[in-house]
Amino acid sequence: MIRITPRLDDARYTRLFHIGAKHQWTVEDVDWTIPDGLDLRGREALARLLTPVFLGERAALLGGAQALLMLGAETESAQLYMPSFLMDEARHIETITRLYELLGFSPMRIKEMPEMLQYHHRMRMGKTPLHWVMGILVSDIFARTLYGAFARTKGSFLFGRISADIVVDEGRHQAFAEHYLSDRLPTAAPELRQEIFSVKEDLLRIVARMGVTLKDDASALGFPAQDLFSAFSDEVQARSRHVGLRCGACAAEASPGTRAALPASCQGCFVTKTLAALTASASAPPTA
Ligand SMILES: [Fe+2]
Ligand SMILES: [Fe+2]
Structure with missing residues (x-):
């Protein structure tokens, strides 16, 4: 149902809309003459490492269009924020498309890393806005981890500059989520809370598997895969605790930093365990 006068009473959402509306840019504002600072292997590695984030940008645009209707029915203030989210994702998509043209390498194909499809299938399984927003929180943190790493360490090169702009948008999306x-x-039914918890754990597990596939590419760009993907996992868990999503089984929830003591059932810890195993196998001497 639509009312003539909307109730724009949630200043947190309207403020995020104002910030987004005032900080607009497009692919035409990027200085494409800045050197990329990459050799051939670096370009290939960036094309591969960026692929799941690029697909995430596209999925966020399409999912966001549907969420505008769902969220807007609940909170009219969110109706103002969501178009700014869609505008952000549209410019990220156009900018990264141009970047791929410059790199001379295509994104990975789904069959090279089927986890990309599993990730988006998992995000689409939920039927409520809560499911979608939980998935968006994980996706935004994934994107922000990658863009943030480039912005911090390669800020004088092309993708570092682009990342510095995109990461601001992703931070705003994270704030909304x-x-x-x-x-x-806090007011969701226990069964629904458990479902939302499962969305988070499943997405973390899928990203951990992507981390195994992409470890050589991350290393080629100077980012040890364990550092990059552990930082992502740690932040997802920290922000999930912040919004009140706790499984109640993890020692780390009571005292962060005790990952080694976590139960095997905790999929979030699966990320850490997978990456620890990965590092161990990378440093083991060849057997043949
Ligand atoms: Fe984005
Ligand atoms: Fe985003």
């Missing part, structure tokens, strides 16, 4: 989840999770 955290506001929304903090509001809705």
Whole structure:
């Protein structure tokens, strides 16, 4: 149902809309003459490492269009924020498409890393806005981890500069997701909370498998895969605790930093364990 006068009473969402609306840019504002600072292997590695994030940008645009209707029915203030989210994702998509043309390498294909499809299938399985927003929180943190690493360490090169702009948008998306989840999770039915918890754990597990596939590419770009993917996993768990999503089984929830003591059932810890095994096998002497 639509009303003539909307109730724009949630200043957190309208403020995020104002910030986004005032900080607009497009592919035409990027200085494409800045050197990329990469050799041939570096370009290939960037094309591969960026692929799941690029697909995530496209999925966020399409999912966001549907979420505008769902979220807008709940919170009219969110109706203002969502178009700014869609605008952000549209410019990320156009910019990264141009970047791929310059790199001279294509994104990975789904069959090279089927986890990309599994990830987006898992995100689409949920039927409520809470499911979608939880998936967006994980996706935004994944994107922000990658863009943030480039912005911090390669800020004088082309993709570092682009990342510095995109990461601001992703931070705003994360803020929206955290506001929304903090509001809705405390009053959600226990079964729904458990489902949202499962969305988070499943997405973490899928990203951990992507980390194994992409470890050589991350290393080629100067980012040890364990550092990159552990930072992502740690932040997802920290922000999930922040919005009140706790499984109640993990020692780390009571005292962060005790990962080694976590139960095998905790999929979030699966990320850490997978990456630890990966590092161990990388440093083991060849057997043949
Ligand atoms: Fe994005
Ligand atoms: Fe985003």
